Amino acid sequence: MNLFARCTAFAVLLSAATPGHALPREQTKPFHIHGKALTPDGKPVAGATAMFLATNFSGGKPIASQTTRTDADGGFDFTAPADSPHYQVGLLYITSAEGVGLAMAGENSRIILQPRTSVRVRLVDEKGTPEPNTALHPQYFSWRHNNEDIFVYWDKTLSALWNVRTDAQGFATLNGLPQDYGVRLFVEDDRFADLGWRSEVKLAKSAKTGDAILHLQHAGAIKGLAVYGDTHRPAAGVFVDAMGIGDDDAQGVATTDKNGRYTIPRLKPGSYDVSLSFPPNEANEWTAVAHPAVAIAASKQTEGVNFTLIHGGVITGHVTDPVTGKPVANASVSVTGPAHPSTSRGSLSVQTDNNGMYKIHAPAGAQTVSVYTYGSNSYVEPQTIKIADGETKTLDWKIAPPKEVRAIHGVVVGPDGAPVAEAEVLLQDPFSGFPSKTTDEQGRFTFNPSLFGDDARLFARSGNLATLAGVAPPADDSSITLHLTANALSVFSGQINDQDGKPLPHAKVALVRWTKRNGGMDVDSVNTDDAGRYTFPATYTDVEYSVRAEAPGYASNYSTQIPAAAGKTLAMGSVALTKADSFIGGVIVDPKGKPVAGAKVTVSAISQGEAVTDKTGRFHISGAPRDKTFLQVEAPEERQASVQVTSGRDDNEITVKSRAEIEEESKRFVAALDADTTNHGDGSDAQTLLKTAESKAAGGGKSVLLVFHASWCGPCFMLHRFLEDPKIAPTLEKHFVIQDLDIWEHDDKKKWENPGGTDIYKQYGGPNSVPFYVVLDANGKKLGDSIHNGENMGMPTQAGDVQFFLDTLKQAQPTLTDSESATLKEGLKQHASL
Incomplete structure (x- = not known):
């Protein structure tokens, strides 16, 4: 089943946060940077070394470097200089016996010093041969605690703090890194290509992080x-x-x-x-x-x-x-x-x-x-x-003018109206992601001057108190007050199991916050207990959440998204992880069927799930999830594909297309969809239509093929074309009474729905996607449906799905001959694309 074989009832719009950009000269005036260095439990760290760095966007050179010591209250103070339009980023680095912390420079920065960890990294080439005597250092840091990215890409000063070289076996150990951060590493050897995000290592919450292997590619x-x-x-x-x-x-x-x-x-x-x-x-x-x-x-x-x-x-x-x-x-x-x-x-x-x-x-x-x-x-x-x-x-x-650069500042107060110190303030914004600040002793907070979207929202919490909903920041520079109340937070809990339903202890579970403009972003993570259970306490309301679970030897998986509810404990349900002990193989071809060499094939559900096609277009990936999984293919000439394939097979054939080819195909499909006047219902009662179909089936010794669809759904249209094909219809109608039920229409097309269709859909276990089909006997008993390996396959296009479809029909109607099955199989192949 490919990615477009079904349509879900609800769609999530994903949008990447826009990165920083160069500001005009008049917007980079000197500004004051002050803050505190704190331990994880909020205690001030006196005598820590604090360093402020400002870097140049285009050249990667330090503009300013200042160093000081934190005072008795953990405080530090810098004045950032005005700079050219290339001014890009200010970075704070603080170190002491208590730990180390990094953050983007702000006018009121609270930096939590994390205990140190070490990580041993091994560099190997394409053949797995170790690379000795090779220098590497951190290039980028990130920390999920406050969802700020700390860039050190353009600055050698900070990178030099952790410069190391590999030994004869290709190993190098980096010490003194902050626990729980993500670190992207840079290999200083022009023989090898820049690894990009493939070099990112997640540092553990312990004194030692597990070994990491970086697979180098000759450049x-x-x-x-x-x-x-x-x-x-x-x-x-x-x-x-x-x-x-x-x-x-x-x-x-x-x-x-x-x-x-x-x-x-x-x-x-x-x-x-x-x-x-x-x-x-x-x-x-x-x-x-x-x-x-x-x-x-x-x-x-x-x-x-x-x-x-x-x-x-x-x-x-x-x-x-x-x-x-x-x-x-x-x-x-x-x-x-x-x-x-x-x-x-x-x-x-x-x-x-x-x-x-x-x-x-x-x-x-x-x-x-x-x-x-x-x-x-x-x-x-x-x-x-x-x-x-x-x-x-x-x-x-x-066009409307750009948003003005402005700061957001205000105060957080409790139920009694008193300022709340050490409260977390979260800014949910499509342009800046989810940065957060901590209030000072007077409950004040400031987000540095930036561009904020129209749908930016502020949240705050302290202990069991929180804002009930997101608050829109003021359009000007006026201060805003965030009011905390009791019973305003949600608690999420759930269970992680393996494919057999057995609990998975010590699995990593990430809490993902979702918004329409930002898509999903990890905001917290825990490990399951011995019974496979997990809990996320004190989560904000007014947004939706899901969890992503992963464990060594298993494919990662997501739960469904559910909205938070103030003062309630919500069950995420059970998430099943499939054992990653299979393989995926096949060939990548262009629209003319010619093999494509040099295409990158990625299994997103597992780490190291990547291969490059050989000169015959073939690939093979071991350690793949069982049953089905999604593949992403990126090929030369900007061709691409995203498909779901069956594991344990080496005969998957995937066609990659260029953006222009995909757009042209989409245009043809939309035109055909608009021209088709039969791919929708007529408003007739669904229960009446079903009873009529069952009556016809009883009179002819047939079964009922009940198909749920919607006019806006592309895969539904593909299935409709297949069922109505003059070369296919006589074969199907010999054994089945085909009945369509139209559901989930929008706006002026609601009139096309068959009333009661959604109730029948739920009665037969509709999986929240269409097309969904059910095979029934003349009495309405379900004989089979389109659920294959736990998922609705929708329009069958992949080899495994096609065979499952034919087997389902054969089980319901044993009189279906091999010759007729071959006719149906060829028809599915012809209608397997838009």
């Missing part, structure tokens, strides 16, 4: 020259970007030297778009044609990727507010085209000035132009235009 490099076309003089100080096609984790950047030369090392083998860009907010009148789809091979340097800078054509215009007509400053106008191909993630982007004006130089050809204002939630359809060298074209836009 390629790009080398070239940039010159100005009018004089052929070297173009110094220009950025050269390599963006992986179909691989978001494949990228590299370099700056041309005084001779215009550059080298981009540490690139994963694959295909890259290579283009030029210029320092942010710097006016320039140059552009260059990009090099699309540059092939990078392991341990090889691709040379001659040269650029000639030209003036090209000009795209200019004004951006105005559609309501007031006033100019919109700091709007982002982006262009993809010959200078920045759309096949990768890069684009040329400029900011409008105070008059709302922008100007972009681009090479001759078709250009796709879009406009965006940060935090406004406005969308304007991109436009495609053609320009010639020396030509100027005007393109004006209307």
